[in-house]
Amino acid sequence: MQPQIKTNPTGSQKNSSIKSLFQVNFRQYSMIIALVFIMVLFQIITDGLLLKPLNITNLILQNSYILVLAVGMLLVIVTGHIDLSVGSIAAFVGAISAIMMVNYEMSPFLAIIISLVLGAVIGAWQGFWIAYVRIPAFIVTLAGMLLFRGLTMIVLEGKSIAPFPESFQKISSGFIPDISGGSLHLLTILIGIALSIIIIFLQLKNRRNQLKHRFDVQPLGLFILKLVGMILILNIFTFVLATYEGIPNILIVLGILIVIYTFVTNKTKAGRHIYAIGGNEKAALLSGIKTKKMTFMVFVNMGVLSALSGLLFAARLNAATPKAGNLFELDAIAACFIGGASAYGGIGTIPGAIIGGLVMGIMNNGMSLMGLGIDWQQGIKGLVLLAAVAFDIYNKNKAQ
Amino acid sequence: MTNIILEMRNITKEFPGVKALENVNLKVKEGEIHALCGENGAGKSTLMKVLSGVYPHGEYTGDILFQNEVCTFKDIKQSEDLGIVIIHQELALVPELTIAENLFLGNEIVNKGVIDWNETIIRTKALLQKVGLSESPNAKVSDIGVGKQQLVEIAKALSKDVKLLILDEPTASLNEDDSENLLNLLLEFKKQGMSAIIISHKLNEIEKVSDSITILRDGKTIETLDVMHDQVDENRIIKGMVGRDLTNRYPERIPKIGDVVLEVRDWNVYHPKHLERKVLDNINFTIRKGEIVGIAGLMGAGRTELAMSLFGKAYGKNITGKIIKNGKEVQFKDVATAIQNGLAYVSEDRKGNGLILMEDIKQNITLATLNRITKNAVLDKNKEIMVAEEYRQKFRIKTPSIFQKAGNLSGGNQQKIVLSKWVFSEPDILILDEPTRGIDVGSKYEIYSIINDLVNEGKSILMISSELPELLGMCDRIYVMSEGRITGEVLRQEANQEKLMKYMTKSKVRG
Numbered sequence: 001m002q003p004q005i006k007t008n009p010t011g012s013q014k015n016s017s018i019k020s021l022f023q024v025n026f027r028q029y030s031m032i033i034a035l036v037f038i039m040v041l042f043q044i045i046t047d048g049l050l051l052k053p054l055n056i057t058n059l060i061l062q063n064s065y066i067l068v069l070a071v072g073m074l075l076v077i078v079t080g081h082i083d084l085s086v087g088s089i090a091a092f093v094g095a096i097s098a099i100m101m102v103n104y105e106m107s108p109f110l111a112i113i114i115s116l117v118l119g120a121v122i123g124a125w126q127g128f129w130i131a132y133v134r135i136p137a138f139i140v141t142l143a144g145m146l147l148f149r150g151l152t153m154i155v156l157e158g159k160s161i162a163p164f165p166e167s168f169q170k171i172s173s174g175f176i177p178d179i180s181g182g183s184l185h186l187l188t189i190l191i192g193i194a195l196s197i198i199i200i201f202l203q204l205k206n207r208r209n210q211l212k213h214r215f216d217v218q219p220l221g222l223f224i225l226k227l228v229g230m231i232l233i234l235n236i237f238t239f240v241l242a243t244y245e246g247i248p249n250i251l252i253v254l255g256i257l258i259v260i261y262t263f264v265t266n267k268t269k270a271g272r273h274i275y276a277i278g279g280n281e282k283a284a285l286l287s288g289i290k291t292k293k294m295t296f297m298v299f300v301n302m303g304v305l306s307a308l309s310g311l312l313f314a315a316r317l318n319a320a321t322p323k324a325g326n327l328f329e330l331d332a333i334a335a336c337f338i339g340g341a342s343a344y345g346g347i348g349t350i351p352g353a354i355i356g357g358l359v360m361g362i363m364n365n366g367m368s369l370m371g372l373g374i375d376w377q378q379g380i381k382g383l384v385l386l387a388a389v390a391f392d393i394y395n396k397n398k399a400q
Numbered sequence: 401m402t403n404i405i406l407e408m409r410n411i412t413k414e415f416p417g418v419k420a421l422e423n424v425n426l427k428v429k430e431g432e433i434h435a436l437c438g439e440n441g442a443g444k445s446t447l448m449k450v451l452s453g454v455y456p457h458g459e460y461t462g463d464i465l466f467q468n469e470v471c472t473f474k475d476i477k478q479s480e481d482l483g484i485v486i487i488h489q490e491l492a493l494v495p496e497l498t499i500a501e502n503l504f505l506g507n508e509i510v511n512k513g514v515i516d517w518n519e520t521i522i523r524t525k526a527l528l529q530k531v532g533l534s535e536s537p538n539a540k541v542s543d544i545g546v547g548k549q550q551l552v553e554i555a556k557a558l559s560k561d562v563k564l565l566i567l568d569e570p571t572a573s574l575n576e577d578d579s580e581n582l583l584n585l586l587l588e589f590k591k592q593g594m595s596a597i598i599i600s601h602k603l604n605e606i607e608k609v610s611d612s613i614t615i616l617r618d619g620k621t622i623e624t625l626d627v628m629h630d631q632v633d634e635n636r637i638i639k640g641m642v643g644r645d646l647t648n649r650y651p652e653r654i655p656k657i658g659d660v661v662l663e664v665r666d667w668n669v670y671h672p673k674h675l676e677r678k679v680l681d682n683i684n685f686t687i688r689k690g691e692i693v694g695i696a697g698l699m700g701a702g703r704t705e706l707a708m709s710l711f712g713k714a715y716g717k718n719i720t721g722k723i724i725k726n727g728k729e730v731q732f733k734d735v736a737t738a739i740q741n742g743l744a745y746v747s748e749d750r751k752g753n754g755l756i757l758m759e760d761i762k763q764n765i766t767l768a769t770l771n772r773i774t775k776n777a778v779l780d781k782n783k784e785i786m787v788a789e790e791y792r793q794k795f796r797i798k799t800p801s802i803f804q805k806a807g808n809l810s811g812g813n814q815q816k817i818v819l820s821k822w823v824f825s826e827p828d829i830l831i832l833d834e835p836t837r838g839i840d841v842g843s844k845y846e847i848y849s850i851i852n853d854l855v856n857e858g859k860s861i862l863m864i865s866s867e868l869p870e871l872l873g874m875c876d877r878i879y880v881m882s883e884g885r886i887t888g889e890v891l892r893q894e895a896n897q898e899k900l901m902k903y904m905t906k907s908k909v910r911g
Contacts, residue, residue, distance in 0.1 A: 213782050267779050269770045276767055279756035286714060286745060286753050287768040287821070288736035346758050 030395075031340060031355045034388070038359055042366030049369050050362070053244035056237075061172065061316060063361035064250045065090070065309040067354060069332035070339075071261050072305035074353040075298050077336050078265075080278040080345025081130060081137035083302050085144030087328035089122055090310030091321075092148040097311055098161035098320030101168060108168040116307050122148070123303020124296070131295035145329070153322045162319035172316035175245045176252065185246030192238030196231045203227055250312060257305075262350045274298060278345030334381070335360055338388040359384070404468075405430040405595050406451075406484075406564060411462035413450055420446045421460070421619045428564070428612075433586060433596045435606040438616035439641055439840035444599050447616070448566055452486045453479040466564070483563030487553045489572060489838075495542035500524040502541055503556050527555040531585060545699070547578030554585065565589070565596045571605060572838050575699035575866055576901075583609050601840060602867075603634040615640035642842050649845065650873035653852045657876065658689030661860050662829050667721035669709045675717055679705050681884045683721070687829060692851065692861045694875035696868065696900045702884040703864045704748060707831045711745040712738035725828075739768060742828035746818050746835060748864070750811070754818040757807030761799060762788035764806045764817050769825040791820035795850055812843025819850060830854065831862045836870065848874060868897045882906050 042050045049055055069086050076083045093115050100111040122144075129140045163169075180186040203223075210217050217223070241247055265271040276284040277291050285291045309328065314320050339356030341348025363384065367377045406428040413421040421443045428434045436444045450460050453473030464471045466482055473479045476486075493502050500520050509516050509523065524537035531551045535544055541552060550570060557565055567586075571579035579602075586596055586609055600606055606613060613625040613632065622640050625632050638649075667683040670676075680702050687693050697703045708715035710723065712735035723730050725741060732738040738745075747753035755764055765788050766773055773783045788802040795816040799809060806817055815835065822830060832851070836844045851874065855861055865871050871878050872895055880888040880903035888903030 209782055213786065215782070215785060267781075268777060269774060269779065272763070272767065272770055272779065275759065275763075276756055279758050280752075282753045283747075283756055284767075286711070286735060286747060288712070288734075288739040289767075290734065290736065346756070 030391075031338075031352060031359075035355050035359055035362070038362055038366070042362060042369070046366060046369045050366055051240070053240050055365070055369070056240055057244050057248060059361060059365050060248055060251050060254075062365065063357060064172070064254055065312045065316070066328060066331045066335065066361065067254055067357045068257060068305055068309045068312065069328055070335040070353040070357045071257055071350060072302040073329075073332040074336050074339075074341060074348050074350055075261075075265070075274055076137070076302050077333070077341045077343070078274055078278045078345060078348045079295055079298050080281070081295070081298075082333065083126075083137065083141045083299070084329050085126065085141040085148060086302065086306040086309070086332060087325035087330075088145045088148035088152065089119065089303060089306035090313060090325035090328055091152040091323075092122075092155070092310070093119055093307040094310035094314035094324050095152050095156050095161070095320045095322075097314060098164065099155060101164055102161050102320075108165055111168075112311060115311055116304050119303040119305070119307025119310075120300050121303070123300040123306070126303070127296040127299030130299060131292045137299075152324075156320065156322050158322060160319045160321040164315060164318055169315050169318050170249060171253070172250050172312050173318075174249045176247050176249060178246060183243075185242040185244075188238050188242040188246040189235075191247060192235045196234060199230060199234070200227065253312075258350060258354060265350055270294070270297075275346055278347075280346075331360055332357075334385045338385060340392060343389075356388075359388075403430040404428070405466065407463075407465040408447070408451065409463045409465070411447065411450055411460055411464075413446055413455060413460040419619055421450070423462075424616065424619070424621050426614055426621070427624070428595055428597060430595055431590060431593050432611040433590055433598060433609050435610035435613045436597055436599045436616065437603070437606065437613055437637055437641055439842055442616040442641070442840075443619040444616055445568060446619075448486060448568060448597070448599070451479070452476055452484060452566065480560055483561055484566070485557040485560050485562040485564070486566040487557060487568065487570065489569040491546075491549055491553055493541045493549055493552060493556075496540065498538045498540055499528070499535060499544075499552055500537035502552060503527060503537075503559055505556075507559065523559070524555075527558055530558055531555045532581070545578075547574050547581070547699070550574060550578070550582060551585075554582075563595065565594060566599075567596065568599045569601065569838065570598065571600065571602060576868075577698060579605065601838065603637050603841075604869075606637065607632065607634060613637060617641060617643060638841055641840075649841075650870075651845065651849045651852055653856070655876050656690045656856070658858070660686045661689050661726055662687045663722075663724040664710065665722040665724065667706070667709070667723075668719070669705060669716035670718040672715065672717050679716060679884050680709065683886055685879055685886060685889075687860045687862055689828075689860055690855050690858055691877065692855055692863055692875045694871040694878035695862065695864045695881060696871055696878055696904055697864075697881035698904050699866070700883075701881040701904070703881055704833055705884075706881070707745055707833055707862070707864060710738075711735060711743060711831065714745075739825055739827075742826070743831070744768075744822035744825050744827035744829070745831045746815075746822055746833060748834035748837060750814050750818060751807075755806045755814060758805060760805055761792070761797070761802045761809075761817055765791055765820045765824055768821055772824065772826075787824060788820075791816075791824065795820055796846060810843075812839045812847070815839055815843070815847060816850075819847070823854065827859065829860045829862065831864070833864045834866065835863065836865075836867070868900055871895075871900070872897070880904055 039050065069090070073083060073086065096118060097111050097115045100106040100114065101108055126140050126144050129135045130137045176187060178185050178187055207217055207223065218226070238247070265274065273284065273289045273294050276287065276289055277294055281291055310325060313324055317324070335357035336348060336353045337343065337356065338359050339348065339352030339354070341353065360381065363381060364377060367380065404427055406426070408424065408426040411421050411424045412419070424443065424447055426436075426447065436447070438444050446455075449455050451464060453476050456474045457472035464473075466484065471479070471482065494505065497505070503524050504520055509519050521537050528535065528537065531554050533548055533551045533555065535548060541549060544552075554565075570582060574582065583605055586598070589596065598606070598610065607627075611627055613627065615622040615625070615637065617640070625636070625640070630636075663686045665684055667680055668678065669680040671679050683706060685693070695703045695706070705715050709719055710732070712732045713719055714735055723732065730741055732741060732743070751757060756767070762784050766784050770779065773780050773787065785802065791797065792799065792802055797809075797813050797816045797820070799813060806814060809817070835851070836847055839847065851861055851863070863871065863875060876892050878890045878892075878895055878900065879886050880890065880900055882904055887906040890899055890903070
């Protein structure tokens with residue numbers, strides 16, 4: 001039996017739907033607008049260097065390991081916690097992987113698997129103290145930050161280990177193979193087109209479904225405009241990459257992660273449970289959600305992603321160093337907050353965190369291209385973080 | 401002829417898009433207790449915020465005359481300086497500080513910049529005596545009960561040399577004894593010449609203490625009743641509040657009671673922190689199909705603890721006893737298992753334990769039973785919208801859309817969301833803990849109707865309430881608890897307030 005819905009669920013005033021749509025998505029849009037603004041700004045300041053194919057490829061390579069961390073951190077922050085140890089864990093796992101691959105000449109595949117499992121174990125260790133013993137995450141992960149940094153230095157004996165096998169390096173520095181020999185990377189363009197078709201198909205299916213249920217939908221014009229815009233940006237992006245060396249391997253890894261985690265947070269029970277715990281843990285518990293287990297799993301997940309980040313960084317650097325991953329945690333946390341996550345938990349999205357990470361990454365990159373020193377870069381990044389969150393809170397207060 | 405201490409003339413206050421108050425008039429005589437009545441959203445709290453300066457002069461139109469002088473308050477401090485003190489519904493005490501520290505918070509007694517603790521303690525003692533509270537000034541506020549905390553709030557108001565005391569729902573979280581105590585205190589202050597404005601949903605209390613009653617509806621003054629001269633009773637007040645006669649406060653129901661669905665035997669529970677303290681002592685009770693069973697008891701009798709310990713051991717340690725459902729013994733090892741076995745618990749603390757205020761209505765409704773909208777491990781959001789829409793119509797949740805955040809709704813509508821959530825979990829037995837606390841009369845009636853519909857469908861209800869008339873009006877059978885034990889079982893036909901009260905106060909020593 002399906003209930004017959006005569007009134008439309010989003011409100012009786014039809015003409016206000018565009019306005020309300022804009023308000024609902026305002027935070028998402030405002031982040032995208034900020035990202036575009038920063039891109040245009042640096043594009044002008046650097047005389048077009050920023051969006052050169054080579055530099056875009058560099059941007060992806062440089063920021064991948066932060067974005068991987070930001071994905072995990074977003075879940076941690078949404079549950080109302082924080083993780084300060086991710087940089088140290090990344091360094092530690094990177095060091096262990098180097099010992100396995102370089103010192104013991106283990107196959108990269110096996111070493112990667114063992115490293116990810118090690119990350120899960122470390123995450124479980126921290127998750128146990130946070131979820132079951134209920135020690136604040138700030139303290140547990142502060143301890144973890146010191147502990148795993150110390151362990152990194154111990155296992156590396158204060159030295160760097162290098163070089164990694166070439167197949168391992170390729171993860172972070174290689175590109176997908178090409179199917180033609182031309183100057184343009186054909187496979188990259190084909191992937192762009194394939195993705196476009198999938199997006200169009202999914203969007204149309206979703207819209208048809210909503211119409212079937214007589215829900216409010218975006219006006220057709222706006223819908224087409226948005227869709228065309230998305231497809232255009234995607235294909236320009238792949239075309240630009242194709243004029244250089246094509247899609248980096250790491251972008252594939254990142255893309256898969258983003259799709260999976262966006263899906264999990266949006267469309268699964270586990271995702272709902274995570275938001276509920278962050279929104280009101282007591283209410284979540286009394287709704288039958290296993291709050292402790294879920295919190296535990298969020299930290300296990302963070303451990304695995306920290307390990308992955310450590311591997312990506314080691315592969316890019318082609319060395320495991322005691323200093324690896326330094327301050328990664330702060331970049332990842334900043335990415336989440338710039339992307340609209342709430343420090344009180346319950347609010348935040350994966351795409352938001354990615355955009356936040358890109359804002360940070362483009363600023364780093366742009367300021368480096370300008371020749372600004374690391375001192376200025378740090379200061380400016382701090383101010384941008386503060387401004388982004390202040391803007392967000394100002395908007396929220398106004399909305400109430 | 402007594403003097404008018406406060407006159408509010410033609411007060412109009414607008415929020416973007418809404419007129420919260422429209423030409424409201426209020427006259428309070430010196431030395432009287434003046435009650436302000438109205439449904440939720442009628443504008444009572446807004447009016448008091450205008451009076452106390454929360455909304456500063458200029459944000460509203462109209463005049464405030466206090467002791468015949470026009471007042472233009474810029475903030476709360478200015479109104480307090482004149483002796484207008486407001487005590488809000490949510491207590492504004494710092495739990496981790498002592499009574500003395502709380503009383504003089506922001507108003508510390510200092511000598512050359514250093515706090516004079518001796519003087520503070522002496523003055524605190526004097527104030528505590530005035531409100532009849534025999535606690536040490538050095539006791540932490542978190543260590544005393546809610547009733548006593550309310551008295552501390554009043555003592556704090558007294559420390560400010562109050563002329564007009566405003567109490568917003570002062571007894572909402574108090575049990576009958578503490579409420580009685582507080583109301584007597586108010587009458588005592590009245591004798592000493594203090595004026596007071598009291599906002600309350602508990603009409604019997606208003607009838608008892610107030611001299612005049614001003615009724616607001618939809619942001620307008622409807623009438624001011626003089627308790628001495630007019631014939632004022634609860635029905636008269638309700639009529640003014642809702643604009644119609646509410647002939648029956650509890651909807652009619654013909655009980656269709658079946659077999660026993662739930663039996664609890666020898667249920668013992670210990671305190672989660674103080675493991676030696678037995679909170680529930682050998683509880684035995686039964687619920688039948690289609691029956692509304694009430695649980696009466698004073699604050700601290702263990703009613704909520706009983707409900708939550710049954711609901712998947714959400715409260716307590718070292719729980720022993722048997723739960724028999726439909727003739728079979730069952731174990732609820734956690735909340736999820738309890739829900740799967742057809743149990744639902746609507747908490748007394750809507751905002752703290754029931755809702756996720758920052759999430760929207762539809763997400764709150766489906767939270768406990770996401771399985772019902774999950775297909776192949778993927779949430780069906782279209783189905784979720786339809787489910788939420790169905791309950792919005794069925795329970796008449798007043799909201800522009802189901803995409804509204806739960807935190808933006810009024811108490812009655814929030815309660816309907818919580819009820820929707822648990823009805824959607826398809827339970828056999830619903831435990832309702834104070835289902836109408838802090839809810840206006842009109843919404844109460846709607847919630848009673850929902851409860852009746854549920855039992856008519858064959859569900860069973862266990863209803864915990866501190867309002868005895870509500871239990872008497874709704875339940876088929878009432879268990880009475882005192883000090884963690886069941887001290888009596890009363891059938892509807894033989895139940896009355898006196899009888900319940902007798903069992904409620906039956907203690908171990910005397911009994």
